[in-house]
Amino acid sequence: MSSAIIAASPSEPADQDGPPSHQRRRTVLRVLSALAAGALLSLTFAPYSWWWLAPIALALFASAMHGRRARAGFGLGFLAGMAFFLPLLTWTNEYVGAVPWVVLAALEASFFGLAGIMIALVGRLPAAPVWAAASWVAAEALRGAIPFRGFPLGSVAFGQADGLFLSLASLGGVALVGFAVALCGFGLADLARRVLGARRLTTDGASTAESRTLVKPAILTVVPALAALAALPAVGTDAQEGTVTAALIQGNVPQLGLEFNAQRRAVLDNHADRTRELAADVAAGREPQPDIVIWPENASDIDPFRHADADAVIDSAVRAIDAPTMVGTLETPDQGDIHNTVVHWDPDGGPVDTYRKREIQPFGERIPLRGLVSAVMGVVNPSIRIPDREYQPGDAPGVFAMGSADVGVVTCWEVAFDHRVNDTVLAGATVLAVPSNNAAFGLTAMSEQQLAISQVRAVEHGRAVLVAATSGISAVVSPSGTVVSSTDLFTADALVAEIPLRSTTTLATRLGAGPEWILSALGVAAAGWVVIGGVRRRRLDRRSAVQDESHQS
Template sequence: MTVTATSADDTDGTQTQSPARPWRTKLARSVPAAAAALCGLLLYVSFPPRTLWWLALPAFAGLGWVLRGRSWKAALGLGYLFGLGFLLPLLVWTGVEVGSGPWIALVAVEAVFVALVGVGIAAVSRLPVWPVWAAALWIAGEAVRARVPFGGFPWGKIAFGQADGVFLPLAAVGGTPVLGFGVVLCGFGLCEAVRQVVEGRRTGALRTGAAAAAVLTVAVPLGGALAARALVSDKAEDGTATVAVIQGNVPRAGLEFNAQRRAVLDHHARETERLAAEVRAGKVAKPDFVLWPENSSDIDPFEYADAWAVIDGAAKAIDAPISVGSVVERGGKLYNEQILWDPVKGPVNTYDKRQVQPFGEYLPLRSLVGAINKNWTSMVAQDFSRGTKPGVFTMDGTKVGLATCYEAAFDWAVRDTVTHGAEMISVPSNNATFDRSEMTYQQLAMSRVRAVEHSRTVTVPVTSGVSAIILPDGTVSQRTGMFVADSLVQKVPLRTSETPATRLGILPEMVLCAVAAAGLGLAIGAGVRGRRARGV
């Protein structure tokens, strides 16, 4: 039956059909778009410095609801909006010093990966147990994003938002891919469980098999996380070491470039000497070794005798080896280097950062970037070169693995320090450029995940904060404030056993990528068969 409306202006007695209300149609179409962006924002809120890790579950449940059954074009747009809602606020710190242009450009590119994953999720959403295929697709998207372009950008991996969550032990099972998969699977499983209940009420008949499968996609990740707690331990396996973490702080604005670099070095030497005085007074335990942050000496001590003297004086004062973060030029090449400085022998070993940061430590597409804005090229006047060997320093008998700052985001860069014998890990960093943004807390959460992933104590010496000591169970036992000079001294457990995640390496990620590919293959095959059937 067609319902018509009579216009008040129709005086001749005829009836005219009122036009459809376009605003209702537009509103209905805008709801999924708004929901996608809001779910992305919800996912961002689940990340540090907040401890609302559980918000990732409704965020993915909402994403599953928005994408289920959509066409590829709609899914592309909705996935992109989800990516923007998540990444725009998460990565705002990237524009602290260089302005909003690079920040917006980075997010615009990274959100494309999320959009493509959204297309895949929409495709597999018609399959049985679709949450499994969809969660695997998300992890496959993270795997690609961690490798391209320019060596990848893993920031925003779901695992890095779970340092305070119940799923964290899954990191010891299969690293960040398995941890992230468990969280995303549980979120999509919640979506499917609710959908089955709603569908059952509407039709009056609950599909028992489908409902049970939906419940399992929620229960299995939670049960797996609880079972994996047996892999998490902070017990010493090879004795203990007393470690000192130095945060020298940085001077505020007002100094020219070279004076600023010298002031940073002096600050770290001064804080080390202050600690040495406390040790002599019996107020603090004497450390076996000392860890300085990245860029604690941007003045090359191999080139400048005054920098050598300052570092050597600090090592002699504390009477312990120091890992010093420096910028070193060798053979015409620039390196972001950690130097093992012995109080008697001086520099005895070095580690060159291997995963250098694009647009921060080297400039891809330099000519193109210069054509857009000459100021951007001047900020990276000379590209840093990459190191080639894993960093493991033997410091007073303890093997300390090194993953410098940005490297903590890359699975391989942390893992191979452990496979090369590290009994603990240090992540020397320099976050001063990013002021009081959330960046330092996001990076601290990464180190907490790495501690559980490889069952190692992790220290985080940072120039301006937050520096921390993290136990192998992911607990932060000590931390500093931001933009203060401070030191942390603690006896920490040394461990030599390898978790399943350490032993398996990239294999879990490869398996999940294969599952994602299989899901896409099944979805494409089902679509082809459906079109053929409709054609017949």
């Protein structure tokens, strides 16, 4: 890998220099470097979480792009993207087959190709690692927005939940963390190339002059890490609005796989029964009385607003625990919109508030390109039926006043979207709840990957995060991003913990999408500058050629 990082030195501007055998060797090194970059980057995510590999992976990525043209940058970037997304997203083929998995990986890998184009372009500018890191942020930002409202899973920052760079999330959110990691990696690649270039020089004077150029890339490599260390005191964890005792209920599902939806009543009963068990433990003095209780997404797939039996089961469980309870359910009227809903259920007043999930998961809760998808699934897996009606999004952030806690609701898929979490905190949340349902993904790393995102959000916004999942992993995350307690997969359990309530907002919360917009604009502007400069040069060259011909004639 080290040879791949330094394959193209500053004295070698393009692969077409040298004999054909050297050109082929460089091409092979670039391809291997791109593949290694994607594979190593995937290891920074669960189940491995080797966060320190991210700068090395991005150094390999930058090295593969160095000295290449835009077209080659896209191809190499796409290869890196496939090597990254295929292992990262293996959970997507758990029950729907390999074709959707590969298609999704290829779609998302195209954004790595876009990053490759931009990084190949800005590599010609002074301070190239800075512009390259900004370009990386721009490509990730675009991937988080399109198509189908975006797919932000796999953002570099989400692989830093246990890493050195996490503290930067409180200053500039996911974008700043991604920029710092990329800058460190791209600075490392530049430093490696310059070290090789210095060693190749023969005269002492020239070697000394070349060695001086090592200072800038060395600084670019070290500064992001130092900034992350300096940001550690900025991560607030104290209880500004007191504390509450929170209980997370994981009722589990009757069996693995999609079939659990056919056993909706069993899932509801599991959560009600586990809540009553906790109430018995409280009465016996084995557990403290909770102030708030969180049930997961889809804890009741039976609409309690339409079915009296579901209403009765939920109400009896909430009365038993005697605490305001958040219940994940569905609104399924005979006609009209279906909603993935979270209900604030009071032990005395019953349902008092609702939140409708705003970020609806494509190809899970809604079906874009319905005709095409139906045709493909009919061939790939005919047993999967495309539903007639789709979930519709809500239109406002959800913050429930549950006793002394203002609990912000970010349902499952929404936790990956910066703006959904940000506006929930700005709406007054003093603690965040992430009710989730990952039962359909079995024993894969999906739940761990989602928990890592919640850890990043905790630091980004300075809030404790309560992750309640039907089948796991449920967890209590402190405002510092530390997992205080967690459950195992597919195990009925209840977590009880005292959590701090916080009201001040971090700089990242106040800035919102600002850092992402600024960094993305810098990357796009830098790439555009190179493109415009190239167009101007070609025009001047053509004009000079015409003038030369006229003089000769």
